[in-house]
Amino acid sequence: MERMSTGRVPSGRGPFFSLLTAESRGAIAVIRIWGDGAVAVADAAFRPNRGPSLAASPTGRPRVGRVGEGTGDEVVAVVVDGHDGHPEAEIQCHGGPAAVSLAVEAVVVAGAARRASESWLTRRAPTTIRAQAEYELGFAETGRSAMILLDQALGAFDDELDRLASRVISEPSRTADDLDVLIRRVGLGTRLVTGWRVALAGRPNVGKSRLLNALSGYGRAIVSPTPGTTRDVVTARTAIDGWPVELADTAGLRSTDDPIERGGVSLARARHVEADLVLLVLDLSEPLTEVDRALIAEHPSAILACNKADLTASWGPEAEWGASQIVSAERGEGLDDLLGRIARRLVPDPPPEGAAVPFRVGHARSLGRALGLLRGGRPEAAMRALLRLRGRGG
Numbered sequence: 001m002e003r004m005s006t007g008r009v010p011s012g013r014g015p016f017f018s019l020l021t022a023e024s025r026g027a028i029a030v031i032r033i034w035g036d037g038a039v040a041v042a043d044a045a046f047r048p049n050r051g052p053s054l055a056a057s058p059t060g061r062p063r064v065g066r067v068g069e070g071t072g073d074e075v076v077a078v079v080v081d082g083h084d085g086h087p088e089a090e091i092q093c094h095g096g097p098a099a100v101s102l103a104v105e106a107v108v109v110a111g112a113a114r115r116a117s118e119s120w121l122t123r124r125a126p127t128t129i130r131a132q133a134e135y136e137l138g139f140a141e142t143g144r145s146a147m148i149l150l151d152q153a154l155g156a157f158d159d160e161l162d163r164l165a166s167r168v169i170s171e172p173s174r175t176a177d178d179l180d181v182l183i184r185r186v187g188l189g190t191r192l193v194t195g196w197r198v199a200l201a202g203r204p205n206v207g208k209s210r211l212l213n214a215l216s217g218y219g220r221a222i223v224s225p226t227p228g229t230t231r232d233v234v235t236a237r238t239a240i241d242g243w244p245v246e247l248a249d250t251a252g253l254r255s256t257d258d259p260i261e262r263g264g265v266s267l268a269r270a271r272h273v274e275a276d277l278v279l280l281v282l283d284l285s286e287p288l289t290e291v292d293r294a295l296i297a298e299h300p301s302a303i304l305a306c307n308k309a310d311l312t313a314s315w316g317p318e319a320e321w322g323a324s325q326i327v328s329a330e331r332g333e334g335l336d337d338l339l340g341r342i343a344r345r346l347v348p349d350p351p352p353e354g355a356a357v358p359f360r361v362g363h364a365r366s367l368g369r370a371l372g373l374l375r376g377g378r379p380e381a382a383m384r385a386l387l388r389l390r391g392r393g394g
Helices: 038-045 097-109 117-124 128-137 143-153 156-167 172-184 208-216 259-274 290-298 335-346 361-375 379-390
Strands: 016-019 028-034 063-067 073-081 087-094 196-201 234-240 243-249 277-283 303-307 324-326
Touching (some): 016 097, 028 038, 028 117, 038 073, 063 097, 087 097, 117 128, 128 143, 128 156, 128 379, 143 243, 156 172, 156 379, 196 208, 196 335, 208 234, 208 243, 208 277, 234 335, 243 335, 277 290, 277 335, 324 335, 361 379
Parallel strands (some): 196 243, 303 324
Antiparallel strands (some): 016 028, 028 087, 063 073, 073 087, 234 243
16 A cells, blocks of 8 residues: 555545546646545645635635645645535646646545546436446547437436336336347447447558548548558548547558568458448549459448549449449548448437437446346346346345
């Protein structure tokens, strides 16, 4: 156990602290100190510029001072009411990594143990699921993801679990159907923060890198007429129809004696397997090759991006190929239609506004367990499983 200046060893009731802001660069960072002895920890870590100590300050009155050894960093500290009536404290510091580390170290030395912000949220939220949703909400990159998670934080998933639990015994068949609907939404819910992965595939020089730049809206990948320029996997985060997506430009697929390029091809094939969707890029300006046709057969569920429509076409998409879109990454032609196809493939059935959406793998396991119990003729056990997932009941 690390030695602390106050001589206090955190118990199961605290004192603890959580970083409530994202763990990245920002204008400010907020450190919440909670549990038994929270104000004493903040008082030990914080040196007011003038006036009485933080512990002697009225609740809700911000104080300006410093934390850290020597000059330290100038921060704002305030005592606040906790959800359970016990006082807590906040230290608001500059958001750069060095400033945050300085403030965190001061709080640790003062006697608090770090906990994930989800731990603090769980104490104040009505249910476990709402706390989890609030936590995930802090990592949402798009407005559409944020709105779905906000619905869950406001009780959409909780309310649906209550509704299902209330009629699982009287209407088992209908409840089983509704559980199926929830379970089908897990694939969407678990990607609201991490995003969907779309891999661009194709032989060298079909325009994969230029297409990635066009779809992401900036020059992320190097574009060169030299075959084999892309060796590593180059990724770009973007939003497609409001959904978070990671696009991956991969090495052109061909046989080569270059060991580095061979490594790039191996990485590319691995990324294609892991992807939620493969975007197979073909060159309209050149006759189809055996490699092209082999890739079409290898990826039957891929969307075919028939690129270089700004040049004279040597061929046209064949009906039996399935989803295909003629585009020009050079001129931006056909990109809106291609983006629409990608969005519909990734999320074919978006949930209605306010719908319950499970958003963690653990939710899927619990829902699947409840459904199995229900179909196994144990509705009472299924009801308990649903209430346990919600965060209450036996």
